[in-house]
Amino acid sequence: MRIGLLGTGPWARMIHAPVLQAHESLDFAGVWGRRPEAAKELADRHGTRAYDDVDALLADVDAVAVALPPDVQAQLAVRAAEAGCHLLLDKPVATTVAGAREVVRAAREARVASVVFFTTRFMPEAGTWIAEQARTGGWFTGHAQWLGDVFHGESDSTFATPWRGEKGAVWDVGPHALSVLLPVLGDVRRVAAAARGPHDTVHLVLDHADGASSTVTLSLTAPPAATAADVELRGDAGVTRLPRGGDAAGALTRAADELIAAARDGRPHACDAAFGLRVTEILAEAEDLLTDGAR
Structure with missing residues (x-):
C-alpha cells in the first residue's frame, strides 16, 4: 500500500514518519505539510518525496496517515476519501460534529477504509483487556482519568501545540478515555454532568x-508527579484496572496493519471514522454543558 503523510508536527516527526518508513507492508510515498520547508526536511530524513500540492500527493497514493490538528484533519480527510484514499486518522476526528460527519460521509460514499488511531486501543495488553471486559459484562461503574502535564508553567512539553492550548483536555485526552469506556460499558446515552x-x-x-x-x-x-492514564471498572466480576505498558510506535504499526486489513476485506473497523464521530458527539455534548455552566 502506497501511503502519504499529511503533517510535519511533533507527532509526525517522532512517530508517524519513522513507523511508515519501517513498515514492511507500506511504501512511504511522500509528505505534505502546511510548511513546505518542514515537509522537505521530514521527507529528506526518511528518503521520500516532499509535496507542495496536497492533491498531487493524494493522486499518487492508496492511503494517507494524518498528523494534523483535528479540524484541519477533517477537511483534508474528506478530500483524501473523495480521491479514493484509505484513511489512518488521528484522534479526535474533528472537534465539531459537522466536521466529523463529513469525514464519515466521504469515507462511506468513496468506500474507503478508515482507522482512527486511539492509541490505547492498539496496545496489545490494553486491547486484550478491553475485549475481555466487554465479554465479561456486568459492570456497575467505571472511572477513567487521563492526566497529563503538557502545559505546566515554563516546562511546556513538545506537544503544547496551539490547538491543544485552545481546546484543552476534553478534546486531546477525552478521546482516549472514551475509546476504552465505550466498548466495555456501552454507548453513552447522555453526559449527565460536566464540571x-x-x-x-x-x-x-x-x-x-x-x-x-x-x-x-x-x-x-x-x-508532573500526578500524571496518570488509568481506567478502573467495578461490577459483578469484582474490580479490574487497565494494564499499563506499550509504546506509541508499536501501536501505530498495529493501526496501520489493521487499516491494510480493513482495506483488503472491506469490513468496517471497530475504531473507524464512524466510531470517531460518536466520540466527537459525546465530547461536543460535554463541551456544551461546560459552556452552559460557565454562563
Missing part, C-alpha cells in the same frame, strides 16, 4: 446505554 476543575481540568459523569455509569477526569495541566 471544571483547576486550569483545564474537567470532570464528566456519563450515563451508559447498558445501565452502567462512569466518571472521567481529564487534564493537560496536572503537576
Whole structure:
C-alpha cells in the first residue's frame, strides 16, 4: 500500500514518519505539510518525496496517515476519501460534529477504509483487556482519568501545540478515555454532568446505554508527579484496572496493519471514522454543558 503523510508536527516527526518508513507492508510515498520547508526536511530524513500540492500527493497514493490538528484533519480527510484514499486518522476526528460527519460521509460514499488511531486501543495488553471486559459484562461503574502535564508553567512539553492550548483536555485526552469506556460499558446515552476543575481540568459523569455509569477526569495541566492514564471498572466480576505498558510506535504499526486489513476485506473497523464521530458527539455534548455552566 502506497501511503502519504499529511503533517510535519511533533507527532509526525517522532512517530508517524519513522513507523511508515519501517513498515514492511507500506511504501512511504511522500509528505505534505502546511510548511513546505518542514515537509522537505521530514521527507529528506526518511528518503521520500516532499509535496507542495496536497492533491498531487493524494493522486499518487492508496492511503494517507494524518498528523494534523483535528479540524484541519477533517477537511483534508474528506478530500483524501473523495480521491479514493484509505484513511489512518488521528484522534479526535474533528472537534465539531459537522466536521466529523463529513469525514464519515466521504469515507462511506468513496468506500474507503478508515482507522482512527486511539492509541490505547492498539496496545496489545490494553486491547486484550478491553475485549475481555466487554465479554465479561456486568459492570456497575467505571472511572477513567487521563492526566497529563503538557502545559505546566515554563516546562511546556513538545506537544503544547496551539490547538491543544485552545481546546484543552476534553478534546486531546477525552478521546482516549472514551475509546476504552465505550466498548466495555456501552454507548453513552447522555453526559449527565460536566464540571471544571483547576486550569483545564474537567470532570464528566456519563450515563451508559447498558445501565452502567462512569466518571472521567481529564487534564493537560496536572503537576508532573500526578500524571496518570488509568481506567478502573467495578461490577459483578469484582474490580479490574487497565494494564499499563506499550509504546506509541508499536501501536501505530498495529493501526496501520489493521487499516491494510480493513482495506483488503472491506469490513468496517471497530475504531473507524464512524466510531470517531460518536466520540466527537459525546465530547461536543460535554463541551456544551461546560459552556452552559460557565454562563
